[in-house]
Amino acid sequence: MTTAPVGHGTMLRKEDARFIRGRGTYVDDVTLPGMLYGAMLRSPYAHARIASIDISAARAHPKVRAVLTGDTLAGLNLAWMPTLSGDVQAVLATDKVRFQGQEVAFVVAEDRYAARDALELIDVDYEPLPAVIDARQALAEDAPVIRDDLEGRTDNHIFDWETGDKAAADEVFATAEVVSKQDMLYPRVHPAPLETCGAVAHLDKVTGKLTVWTTTQAPHAHRTLYAIVAGLPEHKIRIISPDIGGGFGNKVGIYPGYVCAVVGSIVTGKPVKWMEDRSENLMSTSFARDYHMHGEIASTRDGKILGLRVQVLADHGAFNGTAQPTKFPAGFFGVFTGSYDLTAAHCSVTGVYTNKAPGGVAYACSFRITEAVYLVERLVDVLAFDLGMDPAELRRKNLLRPEQFPYPSRTGWEYDSGDYPRALETALDLAGYAGLRAEQREKRERGELMGIGISFFTEAVGAGPRKHMDILGLGMADGAELRVHPTGKAVLRLSCQSQGQGHETTFAQLVAEQLGIPPDDVDVVHGDTDQTPFGLGTYGSRSTPVSGAVTVMVARKVRERARIVASAMLEVSPDDLEWEKGRWFVRGDQASGRTIQEIALAAHSDLELPEDVEGHLDATCVYNPPNLTYPFGAYVCVVDVDAGTGQVKVRRFVAVDDCGVRINPMIVEGQIHGGLADGIGMALMQVMAFDEDGNHLGGSFMDYLLPTAKECPSWELGETVTPSPHHPIGAKGIGESATVGSPPAVVNAVIDALRPYGVRHADMPLTPAAVWSAVQGRPLRT
Ligand code: MCN
Ligand code: CUN
Numbered sequence: 001m002t003t004a005p006v007g008h009g010t011m012l013r014k015e016d017a018r019f020i021r022g023r024g025t026y027v028d029d030v031t032l033p034g035m036l037y038g039a040m041l042r043s044p045y046a047h048a049r050i051a052s053i054d055i056s057a058a059r060a061h062p063k064v065r066a067v068l069t070g071d072t073l074a075g076l077n078l079a080w081m082p083t084l085s086g087d088v089q090a091v092l093a094t095d096k097v098r099f100q101g102q103e104v105a106f107v108v109a110e111d112r113y114a115a116r117d118a119l120e121l122i123d124v125d126y127e128p129l130p131a132v133i134d135a136r137q138a139l140a141e142d143a144p145v146i147r148d149d150l151e152g153r154t155d156n157h158i159f160d161w162e163t164g165d166k167a168a169a170d171e172v173f174a175t176a177e178v179v180s181k182q183d184m185l186y187p188r189v190h191p192a193p194l195e196t197c198g199a200v201a202h203l204d205k206v207t208g209k210l211t212v213w214t215t216t217q218a219p220h221a222h223r224t225l226y227a228i229v230a231g232l233p234e235h236k237i238r239i240i241s242p243d244i245g246g247g248f249g250n251k252v253g254i255y256p257g258y259v260c261a262v263v264g265s266i267v268t269g270k271p272v273k274w275m276e277d278r279s280e281n282l283m284s285t286s287f288a289r290d291y292h293m294h295g296e297i298a299s300t301r302d303g304k305i306l307g308l309r310v311q312v313l314a315d316h317g318a319f320n321g322t323a324q325p326t327k328f329p330a331g332f333f334g335v336f337t338g339s340y341d342l343t344a345a346h347c348s349v350t351g352v353y354t355n356k357a358p359g360g361v362a363y364a365c366s367f368r369i370t371e372a373v374y375l376v377e378r379l380v381d382v383l384a385f386d387l388g389m390d391p392a393e394l395r396r397k398n399l400l401r402p403e404q405f406p407y408p409s410r411t412g413w414e415y416d417s418g419d420y421p422r423a424l425e426t427a428l429d430l431a432g433y434a435g436l437r438a439e440q441r442e443k444r445e446r447g448e449l450m451g452i453g454i455s456f457f458t459e460a461v462g463a464g465p466r467k468h469m470d471i472l473g474l475g476m477a478d479g480a481e482l483r484v485h486p487t488g489k490a491v492l493r494l495s496c497q498s499q500g501q502g503h504e505t506t507f508a509q510l511v512a513e514q515l516g517i518p519p520d521d522v523d524v525v526h527g528d529t530d531q532t533p534f535g536l537g538t539y540g541s542r543s544t545p546v547s548g549a550v551t552v553m554v555a556r557k558v559r560e561r562a563r564i565v566a567s568a569m570l571e572v573s574p575d576d577l578e579w580e581k582g583r584w585f586v587r588g589d590q591a592s593g594r595t596i597q598e599i600a601l602a603a604h605s606d607l608e609l610p611e612d613v614e615g616h617l618d619a620t621c622v623y624n625p626p627n628l629t630y631p632f633g634a635y636v637c638v639v640d641v642d643a644g645t646g647q648v649k650v651r652r653f654v655a656v657d658d659c660g661v662r663i664n665p666m667i668v669e670g671q672i673h674g675g676l677a678d679g680i681g682m683a684l685m686q687v688m689a690f691d692e693d694g695n696h697l698g699g700s701f702m703d704y705l706l707p708t709a710k711e712c713p714s715w716e717l718g719e720t721v722t723p724s725p726h727h728p729i730g731a732k733g734i735g736e737s738a739t740v741g742s743p744p745a746v747v748n749a750v751i752d753a754l755r756p757y758g759v760r761h762a763d764m765p766l767t768p769a770a771v772w773s774a775v776q777g778r779p780l781r782t
Pocket of ligand 1: 365366500541542544545659
């Protein structure tokens, strides 16, 4: 491994010094004097009316300090809170419970064990109601109405949304030589970070300031939401996001437990910690996907793809709590035309309520691009199946060509840059595609099942632009502040928030590259609203596209300030100075330079500066991106399937990613490794399943399976580099690419393996039972 002392390039992660020694500070490590502990009582029913709640016995417990119910909160006008999608969600249920695991009462006690014990003393009288579990039944005439709290509500419909040109798509389909159709489900899954969600809330009665240490990917957005919900001014609220043990989208929203910890602190006058356990995390926090999709693809007989038509039924659970920009109720599903050159496309999405946990994005989703990529990549393979064509050949024929960029998509997106054929060829070469097909032919003759799956994806990451994208009215921009100390050491303050992505390293590298100082001389501060500039945080792989851009800009601003100081030092006009990494020098006189460290010190000295120049190098910036960045990639997966047991073994996985310029290649590869493992998890083993009464069947890691090293091959990575034309260093996001791109590659490989049985499609997760059923011609329905 090489180490680059300055600038971009692989260097070990600074934060690992504390993480691998167990020295991180996570929310549950925060301990305050006099701190109390909260525990949440949750509904055992998916749908039930609450007749009464008796908390007298819990209150009488000697260690209990407070018991909150929906009624207590209603008195404070806090029983309901706004969701990120403009709906409301019960903090503690007042009228009904609407999913199993919903929050009903909150106990604050002197220790965790007493708080848990006291939950058992609460007596809730439930009147069970029929539950809506299957989204396909949600709009039935006789379906129970879940959200009768909303005025005038007589059904479970949330929204209808469409994109593309319906008339143009219908015309293409009416005349197309070939139309292939497929229903498919992207099952409900969960981001399942190792650290569950929690908060320590402390309202200081003297200063009136509320401090919340909490698991959040977006501290500033959370602060504004607390301000709105609690009616406190923002400067009286401080959100601290300490080390985060994985987010994967799970920590974007605000959960009832956080609000209860805050109210618990207000009521008791003490700090209150609430930390959910694994089952609570899996059962009640943001799920992901749950998209029932019907896709149609039109093409010529020789495989020129002409159009796509898609209908989606989106299961949003009991409260519409999905996190995505306001104008996009289906997230960025609108990029479902993927990486292909086609004539017309149309899609409609209908969102419905069901008696399941709220949420809807999360799990490295790029705002629903995961679902979109899965849909189009399965459809292309279904078309290849119907045409009897090689799936690599079919993609080759239809991928966008480099000269089409910037490419205006059929659904209104502008792909910034790409060289798709090169990425595909690189992946096929690395995989040895022709050789694999030859091996597969031989194996098939011997009756062995081997499959080769390809996927090609395009993502749109880095939300803003602000004029198109906001969350609850907050435009999607980010700030950065760079302070340079007299000795030339620097502090970068950011609005985004690492959950394991290595920001303390890569953002230091960005500054180091711009200023020509060692990355170790740059301290990165994030995750504390009192110490960082406003911005919308980390999700949708937006940190590099947005915060990364503003970091480069603020460092360049510092460099320009340094130029003015250097010109005073050297007694020449700033125009006569030239920059070389780490120093300004007089053009034509290399020896004349001043290093950035010398300049920083001079800026704080008695050096005479032009009147309009303050005496330091510090700068701030806000960045409102002009467009998203569009990373892409080509994946090839090779599987062996045991026909007798239905067991799938992923034997090889080749991933060629293009995220433009890479700041730290090692970190980028780590992001890709993680995402590829996610893909194996979703494709082969993960689903949040429910029985017909709405009982959650995946409340532990015994039932909801995470992939381990045993299920993963040794990843084979390749790369191409197509810079983003509008990002200051040409970087695009990478944090979700592999999670987005890998599930269809795995599924396509398994379906390819099952070709001798005539299998054309089967839904994820392709567990041994699902594979076996598909082989029997009776695909499982989740
Ligand atoms: N990077 C780089 N060069 C690039 C692009 C990125 O060196 N061209 C680096 C970045 O500087 C950063 C990392 O790679 O250190 C990821 O960057 P980016 O793609 O900008 O993604 P974010 O930092 O915004 O991270 C969010 C993304 C999301 S949305 C999910 S979900 C997810 C993911 O990151 N959650 C993760 N990866 C995760 N990785 C870990 N370990 N933990 C999570 O919770
Ligand atoms: Cu959608 S999961 Mo990530 O954007 O935090």
